[in-house]
Amino acid sequence: MFGVTGDLAQKKLLPAIYDLANRGLLPPGFSLVGFARRDWHDQDFAKLTYDAVRAHARTSFREEVWKQVQEGIRFVPGEFSDPGAFDHLARCVSELDADRGTSGNRAFYLSIPPHQFPVVIGQLERSGLAAQDGRGWRRVVIEKPFGHDLASARDLNDLLATVFPPYSVFRIDHYLGKETVQNLLALRFANELFEPIWNRGYVDHVQITMAEDIGIGGRAGYYDGIGAARDVIQNHLLQLLALTAMEEPVSFAADALRAEKQKALSAVQIPDDLAEGTARGQYAAGWQGGVPVPGFLAEAGIAADSTTETYAAIRLGVDTRRWAGVPFYLRTGKRLAARMTEIAVIFQRAPHLPFNATDARELGQNALVIRVQPDEGVTLRFGSKVPGSAMEVRDVNMDFAYGQSFTESSPEAYERLLLDVLIGDPPLFPGHEEVELSWKILDPIESFWAEAGRPDPYPAGSAGPASADALMARDGRAWRRL
Amino acid sequence: MRIELSDTTASAVRSALIRASQQMGGLTTGVVLNLIVMTDEGEQYDAMKSAAQASREHPCQIIGVIARKPRGPRRLDAEIAVGENAPGQIVLLRIYGELNDHVDSVVTPLLVADTPVVIWWPGEGPEAPADDPLGVLGQRRITDVAASDDPRGRLLALAAGYRPGDTDLSWARTTSWRSLLAATLDRPPGQIYEAAVGAERDNPSAELMVAWLAGRLGIPVRREVSDGPGVTEVSFLTDGGKIVISRADGRNATLSRPGEPDRHVALHRRETGELLAEELRRLDPDEVYGEALATLVAAADYAAKAQATADLADEE
Structure with missing residues (x-):
């Protein structure tokens, strides 16, 4: 080591x-x-x-x-x-x-x-x-990081390839070692209940969020110039997107799983208008969890004119028969209101509601939420009648929590991944094709941002910059609460 | 299970909450609401008791926010109770020093996901609840002008800052009166010329009822002062004579209609917990309350203008 x-x-x-x-x-x-x-x-x-x-x-x-x-x-x-x-x-x-x-x-x-x-x-x-x-x-x-753009990722891969054959290279994305992420595969492919509606016929949109409440801590040297999108979206969030959007692999062998993830990633489309379909921010001083915290530019080791983003949000499409027209919204940020990682599949509204206008006014869209951390589990949200003499429908949650259904604590992601390295079992490790496809998605966005001036400031402890809310509002949607 | 955390942070409180609810075997999974109670040390006991009472009908996570010394060092103390005398979980936060200006940064991370937020100010709340840093989080914002020294002035201020989703417990106190009045007028009373509402001085529920009747019936409604308790009498002057509903003891009302025997109706004054539970039953905006507030303001403006005109006439 x-x-x-x-x-x-x-x-x-x-x-x-x-x-x-x-x-x-x-x-x-x-x-x-x-x-x-x-x-x-x-x-x-x-x-x-x-x-x-x-x-x-x-x-x-x-x-x-x-x-x-x-x-x-x-x-x-x-x-x-x-x-x-x-x-x-x-x-x-x-x-x-x-x-x-x-x-x-x-x-x-x-x-x-x-x-x-x-x-x-x-x-x-x-x-x-x-x-x-x-x-x-x-x-x-x-x-990670596996490079900072497509060219550097290829250089890194070439370098590794001179000494190690591809099957001997293990790229760790510790998110893929998490129980909840692996459970996404079980949820989708071990059940009859979800897969039939896992498509554009029923799904309105998908939100994938990784929010952190901490700042950059002592990682200024690494973080400045890299930013939230390269640090988190390129690897973790696009991997989660691939697992959510991919077709069923013929087996869980590494080659089969990687093939499906690659297909999904290669079908990803970035917005035509990058100014409208992306947003980025940089945290300013504020209060996070009851503690006053400095802004990004005041952190030790960060230049006072740094344009590194600490928040990034992107709308992506997946151009396949299954997902055409269904937007995938990815967002990540530091110093946000709460620490939370989740995949939320939001379903369409019922085509017709045979109720009075006010009866179902509080009814939202059905949602299936995979909570990656903390409080690992799955939530299914749907409407239910409020007890009483009136026909009033409101959202309720059906909840599965790991801590309650399995009292044995889940292994740390690194335990699983280290063991897989020793056994030589690579399905949970992204291949270099996936890494390159992810950079192909992110590179045009990064170069657009590089020309677009400063990121929008947002107060520490908030839910992100107003431009990210505007991105959703333009589509008539809203981010889920952190 | 009770946990006390002293000089802590929001993320530590959240971790403790998740741990506690897992150890208690998932008591919180059925939570349908986040109820935030903005209170102070003096009234927190009663307020939290009422909230716990309401949570029996609507299992919720209650977050009590107690403002302590606004001067002095910043500190956050938390008390967590899971599965103790109320379904769901109760978090009591004590806020010290300048943190009082940033309470939202503490409360936001504690909210249960995918669950609506309701904020209740049992005491003197903000004049524009929807603009309050915590108010913006809420789907419903519940104030209580009865706690104020000048309830009528307070109501007018709330009306100025009204946004759909606001409501006031003095409005909830009129609910059983209003359904009784509506039932009374269900049988056509003929032409109604005027109405009167009798109640003790400084009773905001009576003000709202006057506005509601005036707005709905389009007739003049007088406000009469009685010794209470609460609203004591509502009467309508109609073609057929006078319809009177009177409640002298705060418990039982008598309905008198010309040419008919008197009827008795149970109409007791309800406790805060019951009122809160009623408010939590619907989470969409209470439009009728908004209309009543608008009528109240229009009447106040009219009265002020009439007074100004009269003053002018006097001078001349």
């Missing part, structure tokens, strides 16, 4: 490894080698791992499990540019083959900024660590 001292490693990856071990899912002999620019020995890295596990592991701490994990922990100090350090790493890994029977199977987790990929990939090749020599598998795991 490269980048073991980073936030992601300590909060998610190291605890996930312990949780897998605790559930008995790690292969015997599993070993973890940390590589970082620190003057450390094995026990220092073990201490870091121990602290991360105690602080963030999902399952309870058991001494004997920790001993098992600890026995396989190694640390190699060094710079990414230092060939000697990688030779040292190669020696360390072959020792593990001998000592712990890891039989040449290696996964390289690059939890590092993308600009360091070329040098690390180069070192892996030079030192023979990544050589596909028939003795065990060699896999590489990378995190």
